[in-house]
Amino acid sequence: QEDDTLKIGVLLTLSGPAAVLGEMARDGFQQAADEIGEIGGMKTEIIIVDDEQKPDIAANKARELVERDGADIVVGPIFSNIAGAIVKPVTDAGAIVISPNAGPSNLAGAECNKAFFSVSYQNDQNHEVMGAYAKEQGFKNVFLIAPNYQAGQDSLAGFKHSYDGGLAGEVFTQLGQLDFSAELAQIAAAQPDAVFAFMPGGMGVNLVKQYRQAGLETIPFLSAFTVDESTLPAQQDAAVGFFSGTNWTPDLDNEANKAFVEGFEAKFGKVPASYAAHGYDAAKLIDAAVRAAGGTADKDALIAALETADFPSVRGDFAFGPNHFPVQDFYLAEVKKREDGQFATSVVKAIFDDYADTYASQCQMK
Amino acid sequence: MSLLEVQNLCKSYGALTVTDDVCLSVEEGELHAIIGPNGAGKTTLISQLSGQLPSNSGKVRFNGADITRLAMPQRVRRGLSRSFQITSILPAFSVLENVSTAVQAREGSSFRFFAPVASETALNDQARAALARVGLEGRAEVRAGSLSHGEKRQLELAIALATNPRLLLLDEPLAGTSGPEAERLIRVIGSLKGEVTVLLIEHDMDAVFALADRISVLVYGRLIATGTGEAIRADRQVRSAYLGEDA
Amino acid sequence: MLRVEGLQAGFGESLVLHGIDLHVDPGEVVTLLGRNGMGKTTTISTIFGLLPARAGRVSVGGTDLTRAAPHRRAQAGLGLVPEGRQIFPRLDVRENLVATARPGAWTLDRVLALFPRLGERAGHMGHQLSGGEQQMLAIGRALMTNPRLVVLDEATEGLAPLIRDEIWACLAALKAEGEAILIVDKNVDALTRLADRHVVIEKGRVVWTGSNAEMAASDAVKDRYLHV
Amino acid sequence: MTNLLLLQLLNGLQFGVLLFLIAAGLTLVFGIMDFVNLAHGVIYMIGAYLVVTFAGLTGSYGLGLLLTLPATLLIGLVLEFLIFRHLYDRSHLDQVLATFGLVMVITEAVEIIWGAAPLTVSMPEALSGSVPLIGPLRYPVFRLAIIAAGLLTALGLWLVITRTRIGMRLRAGASNRAMLSALGVDVRRLFTVIFAFGAMLAGFAGAMVAPILAVDTGMGESVLILAFVVIVIGGIGSIKGAFAGALLVGVVDTVGRVFGPILLKAVMDPSAAAQAGRTLAPMLVYILMALILAIRPAGLFGQKT
Amino acid sequence: MSPRLRNIAAIVIFGGFALLPLLAGMLGESFLIVIATRILAFAIAALALDLILGYGGMVSFGHAAYLGIGAYAVAILQRAGITDLGLHLLAAIVAAAPFALVTGAISLRTRGVYFIMITLAFAQMAYFFFVSLSAYGGDDGVTLAARSTLLGEPLLENDRVLFYVTLGLLLAIYLLALRITQSRFGRVLTGTRENPVRMQAIGYSPFRFQLTAYVISGCLAAVAGVMLANQTEFVSPALMNWHRSGELIVMVVLGGIGNLIGAVGGAVIALLLEEFLSRFSEHWPLFFGLILIGVVLASRDGVSGLIRRIGGAK
């Protein structure tokens, strides 16, 4: 392995219906890389790989990236179950993982790993934002809905973590469910103060469209990962006025973000979603850290430099907690139709300030 | 005691009664023919006797035991085998394998997982003997599916013979065979007399009258007559229902 | 009507027909005789295009159809009663008859009059019929395509004597109406009453051909090729 | 409670009709022509994508739908000519392999053409409201339109299959192509036409659901298995069966996942019931299928041949 | 496939694998061994499937469930502190057998496409069961602490050892399956595929034979699951997704059904193609799909058929 080249593997879901998320992250990363040129001042080689959203395939591809291609850093993945499959083989083989999205609780807590960084969030946090908002609004009975899988269960737990009012109902739908009329009828019958939904990807598109078609728009729709710039092109008007908990929106007011969003829209012709922002930040983070470490890909030096996170994040304030997960602000965002006809989320107000995740205390970094 | 006793056997499909209160007995060693018009229920009766079709009511006793509720394979193991009117063979197997599979069925355990069966000479020898009997010895290695129609009919009989039955139910064994092959099969069936009891369905009246000890006539699901060849040939009812006047 | 010249065909590597020549003139009844496995059915399949001809020619009414698809040949006037019945199991009796019918003298009513048994079973699925009933259905089905030449491959197999006699009578009536017939059957006696000419094949070759009278006169032929 | 049950039954019916719409073309091609077409789902997907595109171009969903129909018909013709016609006399497994490949090709092509992000089309103004039902409960008009479309399709198909000569010939050709052609039917053309028609049905289904579902590259696949479940429960080759199967799946899935946990709570403690309900809900459809097949091995209306 | 051709194919494939580490060493591509181990594990599963699909006519669309059962056997035993590979294999088989017995007994009431779908149904039930198994990460799965141990030593941590152990298992299972198909039992199984009514009419009760074969096949597939878990060091329900079951069928059919070595070849070809094409283009499924279609159109019996035709043999 030549020491003057920095090899970065980018392992994302780039095929199948969830490819849009991976593509966002890839595009954001690529945009930053193009802006920077030589990342960290080193000759840079970027290898982009599709994990097909299958954990076992991802594990193989990750090993391939590190063991065969000699990647120093793997940027990825999108999905938490894939993080579960790749973090061990990659870090065992001596490389660093930087996640632009997945932030499972085990990696934030008991199983935290020196060579794993999340530039996004811990999975529960966006849900906690909405829980806190619901509490702040004094909602007394909220209807919860999420798909029945690990992330879905975690999300409702996250919401309830910061919400202490009553529940009008708690429904787990099938993964990949198409038709929500049964659940919508339950909501209509229950007449809750608000609905909280975690419904990523196509499921979220279906839910949001059908929610409005069922005439339920008078009930506030709170959500996480359900209305964002990856799904809005399909939800369009149906999602306008719906709320989302997030750590970033395209209209966050800071210099770095403006530059990023303008650049992204010019380059790719669409509004970036948070995955793109995280991908962008990941590249900037690496660039800053490699420079700080003195232009080498030496693992220990690099980890130390990464921990300082001294780079201009599109989120403004950005720091890593002791478990290598961000400490950052979280917002209530609302879907708006912009003047140019595009749909995007927009900050309504900040909910949490410099918020760290709740698992950090369980982390004993070795 | 007769080898096979059939008491009040019935089969219906919805409103259609196909076999209607059939009573019949077949004596050990005899060759008993069943004739009757198309759709009379002959094949259905054979299927009921062999256990392929469940009966709606009635009883079947074989060799003294009540076998009405037994499944087809169990009846075969007790010595009751059938052939099919519409050829039923294992097309991807060779002719020899078709027959030796039947030999294997009565030869004891088939839960043997390791020894290659193709080299079991005992099975193959018996299979070849059955093939020779029906005149197919020259075609032993041919894929059964590529036999001509008549040859398949010969194979059908060889398979039934190879199960070494006490009572053989033959459903139109001569259909589709012609000339010398038919003559040969008639001879084979004749030679079974004394060795195997046979219940024969056939529309070839020359063969039936030449072979059968007794004949039963089935019309619209009912047995209308049983008797020797002469008696049946003379029976007015049978002539008008089945044989035609010039038979 | 039908003319077959130098026809060769086979399965896989093996050649079954080694050059068959035969013809059927309008209104003529011709038999195809031979022992089991000699190639009668193969000849018929090749005439109908169900098996490709490797050499030779098939023409109907002067039109060369050697390379034509089966349905073109049927439309040119050939009607088939195949070996082994091959009725459509998932159609009921009536549907089996009308699905492929073409207008002409043979109508549903006429076929049901010929085989009253089929009328009684009109609503039954093909696969529920007895063997003989299926055979009647196959004959009726071919007639309802109103062909100029009917080809029957063992059409009386499995039929009761009474019905069989009716079929012979019916074929005689067809002949009287000027219909051409090519027939394979094992009842040589009945055939000699009906047919004008006979073609005997052995191992895929025509070994004898002659008129009904010649056949009747020559016990040697019967003995040698047919063992009757 | 009863109101809700009634509404859920209606929802179940509607979901069932939706499934039928998708399964209809599959029954036609698989049940009747005996051809296993795994690509049915992706043609359904193409229908949805096309209606998005055409509606975008013409500015009207209705026009988009009208254009989608001939377009999917054409796609069906092309696929039949290039691939399917060579596979009719092959084993089911060969058909599975080839159409599996086709699924990959089409899915990837769609992603290249339309991108990976889900798309949408807005429904026609006239059908976009909802009508009051009982109490505070309302029902979207467009879903009523889907129910109507599904019922009409079912009726039309049933008539074609059971009452016309085309239908007879189709069923005949499925079991014995050679014989059918020897009796004077141009089987190849018949199959081409029917196949293209089946593709059009799939495209129609896709176009009909586009306004209420996300149009993405996964939509075909997720529905394919459900469609197979439907036709297997109903009994292969039976339009009646497919219809019954679709309604059954729709109702059991919809009503079961809502009322199942309530029933479970009656027999066990709430948290265990919730857990059991969550575990069982996604299995419901499969449990239903396994039960039905265990009792009736050829489905509800299937015949053993 | 003629026995001679099959033997040649087997020697080429197994010999090739045996020499692979050498080749990988020479090329400096030690990573090849990791890929090859995965291929071998899938080949075991494909072989298991071919036993019932090719010989018994039972198209199981649920074999991924057994992969999952095998893999979870490793995860669960490891957490309980049992690390021995032998015990893992044993547990996988002991767990797979009753599942196969019960689901097989019900499934075998049906035939054809109904069988395909009912096996899918049972596999989906297993899949959703593991999805809701929170103790083992539910949908997210679990990362294995380490690979299984062999003779009390962590020998399998060495990729080469794992590779050769997997190869040894595949070879043993291939030979076992070969014997089974040529035995009395195998003949009854094949006969039943051809014509079950005929088999009953000569005195067999097909059900017992089919069920036995189904159970054997399930157990062998579970073995594949154990090796796959060790290769990936990660276990999740995604392993038993219906997609996987479909891919197993594709491997078997692609290679050519009913000759065992075809299934092995099919697994090799499918996975290598995927590996190679995905490196060459982001749109690899497009090319993969085209190749599948091409193979079917060109040959009636998958790649086996192509080889036979090129080889000119019967």
Ligand SMILES: Nc1ncnc2c1ncn2[C@@H]1O[C@H](COP(=O)(O)OP(=O)(O)OP(=O)(O)O)[C@@H](O)[C@H]1O
């Ligand atoms: N599954 C079924 N459903 C309905 N009717 C049936 C079924 N099977 C047979 N039948 C009817 O039962 C009657 C008797 O059939 P069977 O096959 O026993 O006649 P057969 O005496 O053997 O006639 P053949 O001499 O023509 O073979 C026929 O009319 C047939 O249509």
Ligand SMILES: Nc1ncnc2c1ncn2[C@@H]1O[C@H](COP(=O)(O)OP(=O)(O)OP(=O)(O)O)[C@@H](O)[C@H]1O
């Ligand atoms: N599908 C096939 N594949 C290979 N060989 C076949 C096939 N069908 C028939 N044959 C062979 O072709 C030869 C002629 O068969 P064909 O069916 O034409 O005979 P046939 O004269 O009609 O006999 P039968 O009177 O028994 O019906 C036979 O030797 C047969 O084994």
Ligand SMILES: [Mg+2]
């Ligand atoms: Mg009969």
Ligand SMILES: [Mg+2]
């Ligand atoms: Mg013949």
